[in-house]
Amino acid sequence: xxxxxxxxxxxxxxxxxxxxxxxxxxxxxxxxxxxxxxxxxxxxxxxxxxxxxxxxxxxxxxxxxxxxxxxxxxxxxxxxxxxxxxxxxxxxxxxxxxxxxxxxxxxxxxxxxxxxxxxxxxxxxxxxxxxxxxxxxxxxxxxxxxxxxxxxxxxxxxxxxxxxxxxxx
Amino acid sequence: xxxxxxxxxxxxxxxxxxxxxxxxxxxxxxxxxxxxxxxxxxxxxxxxxxxxxxxxxxxxxxxxxxxxxxxxxxxxxxxxxxxxxxxxxxxxxxxxxxxxxxxxxxxxxxxxxxxxxxxxxxxxxxxxxxxxxxxxxxxxxxxxxxxxxxxxxxxxxxxxxxxxxxxxxxxxxxxxxxxxxxxxxxxxxxxxxxxxxxxxxxxxxxxxxxxxxxxxxxxxxxxxxxxxxxxxxxxxxxxxxxxxxxxxxxxxxxxxxxxxxxxxxxxxxxxxxxxxxxxxxxxxxxxxxxxxxxxxxxxxxxxxxxxxxxxxxxxxxxxxxxxxxxxxxxxxxxxxxxxxxxxxxxxxxxxxxxxxxxxxxxxxxxxxxxxxxxxxxxxxxxxxxxxxxxxxxxxxxxxxxxxxxxxxxxxxxxxxxxxxxxxxxxxxxxxxxxxxxxxxxxxxxxxxxxxxxxxxxxxxxxxxxxxxxxxxxxxxxxxxxxxxxxxxxxxxxxxx
Numbered sequence: 001x002x003x004x005x006x007x008x009x010x011x012x013x014x015x016x017x018x019x020x021x022x023x024x025x026x027x028x029x030x031x032x033x034x035x036x037x038x039x040x041x042x043x044x045x046x047x048x049x050x051x052x053x054x055x056x057x058x059x060x061x062x063x064x065x066x067x068x069x070x071x072x073x074x075x076x077x078x079x080x081x082x083x084x085x086x087x088x089x090x091x092x093x094x095x096x097x098x099x100x101x102x103x104x105x106x107x108x109x110x111x112x113x114x115x116x117x118x119x120x121x122x123x124x125x126x127x128x129x130x131x132x133x134x135x136x137x138x139x140x141x142x143x144x145x146x147x148x149x150x151x152x153x154x155x156x157x158x159x160x161x162x163x164x165x166x167x168x169x
Numbered sequence: 170x171x172x173x174x175x176x177x178x179x180x181x182x183x184x185x186x187x188x189x190x191x192x193x194x195x196x197x198x199x200x201x202x203x204x205x206x207x208x209x210x211x212x213x214x215x216x217x218x219x220x221x222x223x224x225x226x227x228x229x230x231x232x233x234x235x236x237x238x239x240x241x242x243x244x245x246x247x248x249x250x251x252x253x254x255x256x257x258x259x260x261x262x263x264x265x266x267x268x269x270x271x272x273x274x275x276x277x278x279x280x281x282x283x284x285x286x287x288x289x290x291x292x293x294x295x296x297x298x299x300x301x302x303x304x305x306x307x308x309x310x311x312x313x314x315x316x317x318x319x320x321x322x323x324x325x326x327x328x329x330x331x332x333x334x335x336x337x338x339x340x341x342x343x344x345x346x347x348x349x350x351x352x353x354x355x356x357x358x359x360x361x362x363x364x365x366x367x368x369x370x371x372x373x374x375x376x377x378x379x380x381x382x383x384x385x386x387x388x389x390x391x392x393x394x395x396x397x398x399x400x401x402x403x404x405x406x407x408x409x410x411x412x413x414x415x416x417x418x419x420x421x422x423x424x425x426x427x428x429x430x431x432x433x434x435x436x437x438x439x440x441x442x443x444x445x446x447x448x449x450x451x452x453x454x455x456x457x458x459x460x461x462x463x464x465x466x467x468x469x470x471x472x473x474x475x476x477x478x479x480x481x482x483x484x485x486x487x488x489x490x491x492x493x494x495x496x497x498x499x500x501x502x503x504x505x506x507x508x509x510x511x512x513x514x515x516x517x518x519x520x521x522x523x524x525x526x527x528x529x530x531x532x533x534x535x536x537x538x539x540x541x542x543x544x545x546x547x548x549x550x551x552x553x554x555x556x557x558x559x560x561x562x563x564x565x566x567x568x569x570x571x572x573x574x575x576x577x578x579x580x581x582x583x584x585x586x587x588x589x590x591x592x593x594x595x596x597x598x599x600x601x602x603x604x605x606x607x608x609x610x611x612x613x614x615x616x617x618x619x620x621x622x623x624x625x626x627x628x629x630x631x632x633x634x635x636x637x638x639x640x641x642x643x644x645x646x647x648x649x650x651x652x653x654x655x656x657x658x659x660x661x662x663x664x665x
Contacts, residue, residue, distance in 0.1 A: 031292050038319050038326075038340055041466055042354070080473075080481050088480030092376070095273045106482045139287040139487045141336060 026129060026148035034067065034143040044074035046135070046143055057147065058128050066120055066132070067143065070113065077109035110136060206490040210288055211350040219490035221280040223363050224348050230279055230363030237275070237381075240421050241268045243414040244388050248395045251412075255398055260391060267384045274377035275362065282486040283367030284353035286334060286342060294335040301330075324465035341466070343447055353484075357446040366446075369486065372479045375436050382426070382433045389422035443467040443474040 032054060037047045048067045050060045087105060091098050117134050125132055125145075133144040206219035214223050223230070241264075249261040289297070301315070315330035317337055328337045331344050334351045338344070343355035345365050354368035366374045392415045399408035409416060439449060443466050448454060454464035468474050 031296065033293055033296050036339065038321055038328075041321055042340055078482055078484075080477050084482045085476060085480045087482070091483075092480075095270065096277060096373075104483055104485075106484055110485060136485070136487070137489075138290065138293065141286070141289075141339075142293060144293070 026150055028146055029149040030147040032145045032147065034145065036141060043078050044140055045071050053147065054130070054145065057130055058125070062124055066124075069116065070135075070143070073109055073113045073116065077106045202493045204490070205488070205492045205494055208494055209488070209490070211285065212348050213350070215490065222282050222490065223279055224358065224365065226347070226360065227363040229360040233275070233361045236421060237271060240388065240418055243418055244392065247412050247414040248392055248418070251395055251399070252391055264384075264387060267380060267387060271377065271380045271384050274373050274380060278366070278370045278373040278377050279363045281370045281373070282488060282490070283365040284369040284484070285488050286336065286339070286351040286353060287488050288333075289335040297335065297337070322465040324463060326465065341445060341448070354445060355447055369484060375440065375479065378429055378433045378436060382430045385422050385425045385429055388418060389426060392418045392422070440478045441471040441474050443478065
């Protein structure tokens with residue numbers, strides 16, 4: 001499998017203290033995509049299955065917590081209940097002009113999500129050489145997690161070999 | 170010519186979204202920052218700097234607008250004064266309110282994003298391709314089925330792979346061939362409204378047809394009342410002479426009422442059963458398909474279904490039309506599997522109905538033959554070029570180097586093997602393709618047009634660019650006769 005790049009990764013994983021440092025001193029090695037879970041319909045929910053590429057980079061529980069929290073946020077945004085009906089009827093009555101001055105509940109929750117992801121990146125993922133991309137930037141289809149390697153090492157070869165390693169899997 | 174337009178579009182989007190070669194970078198640096206709508210890969214039109222989004226053909230929309238404005242204008246000018254005096258002034262007030270509501274919902278339906286799904290980033294597409302190859306087993310010549318079966322609330326649903334957008338379509342999404350986009354909860358493409366009707370604008374569309382039915386009935390009823398009242402005074406014919414506009418209004422309203430009221434009724438049924446027009450037409454949840462077939466999205470009762478469709482939360486637009494294009498987004502090294510790199514150039518060229526199974530199978534067939542071929546190559550990245558010269562300069566690398574005009578093979582969904590016309594196409598082949606469809610080609614027999622639909626505007630295989638390709642390209646393939654046959658077969662297939 002890809003044990004060779006793994007050992008390289010563990011020996012040269014740099015302590016990134018913030019996102020800026022991560023972007024400047026590391027190079028992109030691989031990207032993992034967490035796909036959507038459609039078992040409950042078309043509501044936005046991501047799979048909590050732990051991808052094998054992250055096994056050496058982050059603890060399973062931390063990853064699952066992040067995904068579960070994101071799923072909860074999206075469920076809150078898409079919840080159909082009293083508040084959403086009120087918003088819908090009010091908007092209909094005012095011919096949707098009310099959205100010029102007020103933002104929808106979905107948009108409010110999306111802002112919360114963006115803040116949460118930023119916070120998670122800074123506290124948990126960047127120190128481990130990982131970066132989460134907000135799903136809204138990928139059409140709500142995937143949670144893209146970028147895996148960074150220290151630029152000092154033979155990053156390009158480790159990058160391509162980790163890619164081909166995952167193909168061989 | 171649409172072909173030329175597509176070529177221009179595909180070159181343009183290639184520059185803006187991919188990490189650049191040295192040739193492209195200086196070009197990118199010189200241009201000012203562009204907004205994302207300017208590089209949008211679909212066939213939509215944008216106005217007001219990306220705020221307004223419509224389909225390509227908007228002629229019928231202007232007709233709709235014209236009919237509504239003219240009919241209401243005539244009503245307010247000629248009938249309302251009489252009715253306000255004779256009956257009550259509430260009539261023009263109600264009429265005016267209805268008219269404004271109709272206009273508002275029409276514009277909202279036409280101008281908003283119906284729920285377009287953005288196309289996959291190159292990394293995402295590469296990852297998906299890898300997963301499909303791994304799931305398939307790298308040894309098989311069997312082409313990947315490109316469908317995924319999932320269980321939604323106990324009902325099995327098939328997710329199809331969209332070759333244009335390079336994603337597995339979420340449930341209820343569909344690819345609109347007119348707009349060349351995948352749209353979430355795709356209902357239908359409405360030419361009257363000049364846009365697709367999907368998740369984000371379905372409620373506006375429903376409100377539009379509902380209020381338009383009320384308006385049409387309202388105008389029809391009151392114009393008839395007007396004529397009747399007048400004819401009590403001065404006789405029928407002189408009543409018609411006094412207000413000729415009424416005749417026109419009656420005619421327009423009479424024909425509209427049947428269609429619009431019928432459409433409103435149909436959509437009311439769809440909303441109450443939580444189905445889309447697409448699903449209803451295909452009979453996806455009909456009990457005729459199977460005893461256990463049921464609609465997994467329905468909430469069970471009519472009221473909840475209606476409320477969910479009309480008063481549910483409005484999701485945001487996923488395509489970010491007015492954002493600026495980031496030219497320095499980090500990307501992975503070009504994928505070792507060369508399949509995905511071709512999609513970028515072909516994404517603008519599909520203008521075929523996605524639901525044509527025959528064409529899908531053709532794609533699978535072409536892909537099947539290409540996959541083993543590509544995997545035989547070294548793990549060097551496949552270099553993608555669009556100029557004829559570059560194609561010539563890569564003889565020993567890969568047989569699938571892209572050569573200029575041959576890329577404009579509008580076989581609908583883009584797949585890498587559409588570049589194979591660059592290979593010289595001499596002899597006819599025997600080819601047996603595995604995927605349910607079997608095409609047997611005798612030595613001088615090409616596929617009939619009925620078997621493989623010939624796409625319009627296709628360039629002939631015998632373009633001058635193909636002649637210069639050296640025979641050394643066949644070396645990897647010739648080691649395996651089946652590969653060689655497949656490659657030549659691809660050429661034959663694509664030349665039909």
